[in-house]
Amino acid sequence: MKDALIIDGELTVAVAAEQQARLRAFLERGTAADVDLSGVTELDTAGLQLLLVARREAAQRGITLTFHNPSRAVHDVFVMAHLDLDGAPR
Amino acid sequence: MTDDDLADALDTFITEARELLQDFEEGLLGLEDEPSAQDSVNALFRTMHTLKGSAGLFGLHHLVAFTHVVETVLDSVREGELAVSAELVSALLPCGDHVSSMVEGVAAGRLDATTSETVDGDRLLAALQPFLTLSSPLAPVLAEPEVDTLRTWRLTLRFGPDSLRNGMDPLSFLRYLATMGVLERVTTLTDALPDAEQMDPETCYLGFVIDFVSGAAKADIEDVFDFVREDSQISIVPADGQADDYVKVIEGLPDQDRLGDLLVRSGAVTDLEIARALQIQQERNRTGDSLPPLGEILIETQTVPKPVVDAALGKQRKTADSRSQETQTIRVYANRLDKLIDLVGELVIAQSSVGIHRPDEEGYDEAQGEVMRLVEEVRHSALSLRMVPIGTTLRRFERVVRDVCVDLDKDVDLVITGGEAEMDKALVERIGDPLLHLVRNALDHGVEPRADRERQGKPIRGKLRLNAFHDAGSIVIEVADDGRGLNRDRILGKAVERGMVQPGTVMSDHEVYDLIFEPGFSTVETVSNLSGRGVGMDVVRRNIAELRGTIEVLTTAGAGTTFRIRLPLTLAIIDGFLVGVGPSAFIVPLDRVTECVELPPNAAERDCMYLRGEVLPFIRLRTIFDIAGTPPRRQNVVVIEQSGQRAGLVVDTLLGQFQTVIKPLGVLFSEARCISGSTILGNGEVALILDVGPLVAENVSREQVLV
Amino acid sequence: MSKTILIVDDSASVRQVVSIALRGAGYEVVTAADGQDALKQLDGKRIHLIISDVNMPNMDGITLVGEVKKLPSYKFTPIIMLTTESQEDKKRQAQAAGAKAWVTKPFQPAQMLAAVSKLIMP
The missing domain is CATH 3.30.565.10 (Histidine kinase-like ATPase, C-terminal domain)
Structure with missing residues (x-):
């Protein structure tokens, strides 16, 4: 069974604490999930490291977490940092 | 920026400048009445500060240069380093007028100073010179860095944990880098990322290793990280396989003594990196005893690969070698060398003149004497070559x-x-x-x-x-x-x-x-x-x-x-005066000898004599050196002078002037005071050279007490 | 959505020229003439970066930095201080207060643009 999580708005240091809480609460449910990133307007290092930790945490719990529908902002960061959206760092 | 926008902004600047300058004059006059008013000093400083800042934006360099000096003077007043005086106010008042006239010039479309403005400005600045307590030169306008050949750099960026809290987003710096070159390979360093529970969402954990291809100079790449440098670890090194290029560059550089200069000139290292390495060197020197080599620190901090440092060290050594060969040469005055060669020429002629005479022939002795004289002169002249x-x-x-x-x-x-x-x-x-x-x-x-x-x-x-x-x-x-x-x-x-x-x-x-x-x-x-x-x-x-x-x-x-x-003057040779005491011979440095007199018969038992009305204390060499035998009936006194003090050396015979080549005494005699060396006489005998200083100092005061 | 920058300087011409340069590069710009004015401007807006002069009447730049750092929505906002080469101590004070970036006066518009671009892209 797969769940869907939609993350939207800013994913930056200014709101990092709230976004962290959302991600963690979602992981607690313990189901595999597609994370929809199409609504992310802004992604900075704080946001990026939140996503990376969430994915690693999920893997440790045996859950697959995949990032979907990246917005322009998310896409650009992943390309620049040479990271794959749906897997470990290249 | 369009021309219209600029013209519009320039209008704003002119209006603003006129208002500021009006206040400036009033403020200055008020200052004269109430010199301690901190508020008005601040306002005056701010006027020039603002004018300088705005003028810089429009590229009005003549205004920037002038207001900079006035600002500097006002800053020292503000900091309490300079007191307000009538002279200062009168020096500053025309400066305000001058800035006004330049501003009106700008309003009239002149973006550069006219000749008369330059002359006036220089005169006014000269009048301010006495008030400039410290020089604060205008930052030089940086030349555009030359676009070099493309190089690959390995950037290792570990941002400080507070970076995000300080508003410094590492990804922003990467974006900026991407405008200067190509981020060819990027590895995101996630090793510092903690477990989800321990993660502070506002702390920066990520780092990046980037292979960056760019034509920009290393210092310009370094500049990108100006704002985060203090808290972060930023390393910029030539990527693998690029070291050879730098080795070649270094080998092609002109000779240099300093490792840092070589590395900076090669482009592999920046001034800032050298400064930091020197700081580490200083710190280690303080904590430990040894001074770690700069090259080692640069390698250890991964500022630059080892082969590049080795190349620079090699170059440095080569420079030092060629330098030390240089020190083995000596500069000689050309006229002295010419004189020596002249003398040698004369010597050759004199020598051949001896050759054509048989020993019993007339003129032989004369020719022989000439040779002797010339040999003496040659030696003297050769020694003068060593004088610098x-x-x-x-x-x-x-x-x-x-x-x-x-x-x-x-x-x-x-x-x-x-x-x-x-x-x-x-x-x-x-x-x-x-x-x-x-x-x-x-x-x-x-x-x-x-x-x-x-x-x-x-x-x-x-x-x-x-x-x-x-x-x-x-x-x-x-x-x-x-x-x-x-x-x-x-x-x-x-x-x-x-x-x-x-x-x-x-x-x-x-x-x-x-x-x-x-x-x-x-x-x-x-x-x-x-x-x-x-x-x-x-x-x-x-x-x-x-x-x-x-x-x-x-x-x-x-x-x-x-x-x-x-x-x-020299270690090698002195003009000596040869004296005899019993079977022994002594040399007195000639420059210490003022005259020779016969020992008056009535002074034979005393320790001093009168010489032209002054008491002359004696030093009897026979006594000092414990020479056996009885003194001859007639003895002589050599009058010597040392540091204004005169004394008479009592000796048996005066043997005359003698060019003395000094042979140092062996270690065995290193404790011997009063003797500075020895020399070998023409007959093969040894004569001791008297060290007049200690001789007089040690013997005269005692002798004088007995007077 | 382009980023908004607040320029705080008592000189109208500095505000104007910097605004022109930044707008030309694609940023939104708002301006304030001193620290108090700046705090009013921050209220109710989303500002991504603040550029502030050090020497200003009413509230100077360093005090402003301290105040901004107290505002929950701006405590992580990057701040560029405008210092002069003779004010090394002011630069230190500003950094201690939390303004980690700086541009030295007098500057060319391009230098300001470079400093801003390091911190945020439009």
């Missing part, structure tokens, strides 16, 4: 004084006089170290800190004088400071404490000051970075004594100390 002016050695201290002053935070002017005085090259080389010690000592302990000098009403800038001159066949070198002078009580106290002097001993000032030359004597409680490292004045005196020289100290409390070194 001492100035080069003294001027080396300019750098020392500057560096030491920076370390000690003192202001000292170095004045060098008498640099043209000549001495033997070997001596010049060997006097360097003792002089260095004296110079450092004077800067460290002699010249007082600024505050002390100010309190005593002395000029803030101390003065250190190096002076050299010839005096009676010696060269005298003085190291004089205008500092605090030697402290008699402190020296005496220390000597008593160290058991060098019995408490209560009555000593003359001179004897007290002489104590500083005793082994193990140092009055400095805290060992400073410069002097006071165990190498004391005793070593200085010993070094000078080895050169057959003497050192004395003259001091006035509060006014300064002078160390006076007296050295022979």
Whole structure:
């Protein structure tokens, strides 16, 4: 069974604490999930490291977490940092 | 920015400038009435500050340059370094008018200064010169970096944990980098990411390793990280496989002594990286004993790959080698060399002239004598080749004084006089170290800190004088400071404490000051970075004594100390005066001999005689050197003079002038006072060379007591 | 959505020229003439970066930095201080207060643009 999580708005240091809480609460449910990133307007290092930790945490719990529908902002960061959206760092 | 926008902005600037300048004049006049008004000083400063800032935006360099100086003056008033005076106000008032006229010029479309404006400006700035307490040069306009060939750099970026909280987003810097080149490979360093529970969402954990291809200079890449440098670890090194390029560049560079300069010029390292490595070097030097090599630090901090450092070290060594070969050559005055060659030419002719005469023929002796004379002259002339002016050695201290002053935070002017005085090259080389010690000592302990000098009403800038001159066949070198002078009580106290002097001993000032030359004597409680490292004045005196020289100290409390070194001109040869006592022969340096007289018969039993109404104390060589046999009926007195003191050497016979080649005495005789060396006479016998200084000092005062 | 920058300087011409340069590069710009004015401007807006002069009447730049750092929605906002080469101590004070970036006066518009671009892209 797969769940869907939609993350939207800013994913930056200014709101990092709230976004962290959302991600963690979602992981607690313990189901595999597609994370929809199409609504992310802004992604900075704080946001990026939140996503990376969430994915690693999920893997440790045996859950697959995949990032979907990246917005322009998310896409650009992943390309620049040479990271794959749906897997470990290249 | 469109032209319309710019014109619009320029209008704003002109309106703003006019308002500010109106206030400036009023503020200045008000300041004259109420010089302590901090508010109005602030406002005046801000006027020039704002004008300078705005003018810079429009590229109005003439306005920037002028307002910068006025701003600097007002800043010192604001900081309380400069008092408001009528003179200052009258110097500043026309400056406001001048800025106004330049602003009106801009309003009229002139974006550069006219010639008359430049002339006026220079005149006004000259009038401000006395008020400029510290120079703060305008930051130079940076030239655009040359677009170099493309290079690949390996950037390792570990951002400080607070970066995000400070508003510094590492990804932003990457985006900016991407405008300067290509991020060819990026590895996101996630190793510092903690477990989800421990993660602080506002702390920065990520780092990046980037292979960056760009034509930008290394310093420009470094500049990207200006704002995060303090808290982050930023390393920029030539990527693998690029080291060879730098090795080639380094090998092609002109000779350089300094490793840092070589590396910076090669483009592999920036000035900032060198500065940081030097700082690490200093810190380690402070904590440990050894000074780690700069190259090692650069490799260890991964600033630059080892092969590049090795190439630079190789280059440095090569430079040093070619330099040390240079020091084995000696500069010789052309006319002296010409004279020597002339003499050799004459000698060849004289020699052949001897060859055509048979020994019993008339003219043979004359030709032989000519050869002898020429040989003598050739030797003299050859020795003069070794004489060099001492100035080069003294001027080396300019750098020392500057560096030491920076370390000690003192202001000292170095004045060098008498640099043209000549001495033997070997001596010049060997006097360097003792002089260095004296110079450092004077800067460290002699010249007082600024505050002390100010309190005593002395000029803030101390003065250190190096002076050299010839005096009676010696060269005298003085190291004089205008500092605090030697402290008699402190020296005496220390000597008593160290058991060098019995408490209560009555000593003359001179004897007290002489104590500083005793082994193990140092009055400095805290060992400073410069002097006071165990190498004391005793070593200085010993070094000078080895050169057959003497050192004395003259001091006035509060006014300064002078160390006076007296050295022979050359180590190799002296003009001697040969005297005989019994079977022994002695040489008295001729420059110390003033006259010779016969020992008056009535003075035979006494220890002095009257010479033209003055008492002349005797030194009987026969007694001093314990020579057996009875003196002849007629004895002679050689009158010698040393440091203004005269004495008579009582000898048997006067044997005349003699060019004396000095042979040093062996270590066995190193304790022998009064003898400075030996020489071999024409007949193969040995003659001792008298050291007049100690001879007079040790014997005369005692003899005089008996008078 | 382009990023908004607040320029705080008592000189109208500095505000104007910097605004022109930044707008030309694609940023939104708002301006304030001193620290108090700046705090009013921050209220109710989303500002991504603040550029502030040090010397200003009413509230100077360093005080402003301290105040901004107290505002929950701006405590992580990057701040560029405008210092002069003779004010090394002011630069230190500003950094200690939390303004980690700086541009030295007098500057060319391109230098300001470079500093801004390091911190945020439009």
